[in-house]
Amino acid sequence: MHPLERANLGDLRLWCRRAIHLQCASGRDTLSLWLEGAAEVVGVDISDVHIANARRAGEALGAPATWLCCDVLETPAELDGTADLVYTGRGAICWIQDIALWACTVARLLKPGGILHLMEDHPFLGVVDARKGKLCLRDEDYFKASVASKGWPASYIPELSGDTRDQSWKFEQQWPISAVVMALLHAGLTLEVLGEHPVGYWDIFPGVPAEALQKFPMILTLMARKPGAR
DSSP: OOHHHHHHHOOGGGTOSEEEEESOTTSHHHHHHHHHTOSEEEEEESOHHHHHHHHHHHHHHTOOEEEEESOGGGOOGGGTTOEEEEEEESSOGGGOSOHHHHHHHHHHHEEEEEEEEEEEEOGGGGGEEEETTEEEEOSOOTTTOEEEEEEEOTTSOOOTTOOOTTOEEEEEEOOOHHHHHHHHHHTTOEEEEEEEESOOSSOSSTTSOHHHHTTSOOEEEEEEEOSSOO
8 A cells, every 4th residue: 555545544453344446457556555554455456367366365365355347337236335344546537437337336336434545646737748858738638538459358468569559449538636536425425535635656747857746746646435434
């Protein structure tokens, strides 16, 4: 877990029976939630390769983990109302094409009193680029930025060959902070934490001096709660 996540969530041993990680990839962060104190974790991802990797890792650790291969918006109804924590982020919601349906999915999975935690690249980064060690604005619309391109295979696992001929299209959507917050509010959640932080969790702008990166937000953190007693 990132220090910002740990500061927001506190000691998971004290309150988190089940954590559901949406867009869990190969399960590294999901299993970190268990190591941090969640009694049980559930990872959901659309890639069968990622889920197979996560299952192997969970079994090797003897973790109380369940892995589901499906679109996160179609997470099985039997999980509705069972999560103390829904966790996501680190390059996740850019793959969501319907932010309202995503927010409704989060809300249906949470128990009354349960928490969503999101830590993501700040959407401002979608209009910034690095050239020759300096930051500059890209020709992008902050409110509408989206990308459609090839480059990864259908399994979502990059290949070393760089051959894109048989690789599938991928679609990314940049969601402004207001769109994410309003979707969660419309889904019935209550906003508790909204943070913008001049620190990163990966080297997104190699060659740019650290002091230059301290002048604008790199990370967005958000916590929202489903009303009711936990």
